Amino acid sequence: IVKESAQAVKEYREAVSQGKGAYLLEENLPDVFQCSLGNLSPGQTIIIRITYVTELKYDSESEKIRFVLPTIVSPRYSPGDFSEDATDGKIVTAANPSYASTEIAKYTLGLSITCRMTDTITSIESPSHLISTELNINGDAKVSRISLAEEITYLERDFILV
Structure with missing residues (x-):
């Protein structure tokens, strides 16, 4: 909400x-x-689901539509970086966009994307992650589905589609 x-x-x-x-x-x-x-609770496992809607951008260099999903976890939430004094949670700034690996913390990413375009989708690629792509959903060449191909994906870099 x-x-x-x-x-x-x-x-x-x-x-x-x-x-x-x-x-x-x-x-x-x-x-x-x-x-x-x-x-x-200590040791509790949680799943966070976020619906993210954004306008797709045209990448003039590749002459393709580009989608970027920010998925990096800031160092505030990595083990060893916690401080009792850090209560505002806003240490990531435009001048300091540093990030930590999430392998230790086990923060992982799972995603399912449905892409609906105004024209035929001929290909979808990801320069950032291995993906599984399904084109021509229900016989509609303007609709596709994308998911991650790897079983475990850590939140260590943004997810990009072109």
């Missing part, structure tokens, strides 16, 4: 203070998101 930022933060903090499980997704900078999770 999309809510006005101040209201969403207020509701998140209230839920956490009441001991309830809660989550909050914020966009701190263009394509830099922060997902806050409150009141998780």
Whole structure:
């Protein structure tokens, strides 16, 4: 549910203070998101599902449509980087976009993309990840599905389709 930022933060903090499980997704900078999770049990496994809608950009260099899904996890959430003093969670800035490997923390990515275009889709490639592509969905040459081909994909680089 999309809510006005101040209201969403207020509701998140209230839920956490009441001991309830809660989550909050914020966009701190263009394509830099922060997902806050409150009141998780030690060792608890969680799955976060995000629906991401964006306008596709034309890449003049490759003369193809380009889709970028930001998937890097900032170092604040990597083991060993936690600090009791780091409460604002906004250490990633345009001037400091450093990121840490997620292999230690076991943050992984799973995705399923349905692509609907106004013209026939002839090919889809990913310069960033191994993908599985299904073209011509239900006989419609303007629709395709994309998923990750590898069983485990860490959040160590943005996902790109062209």
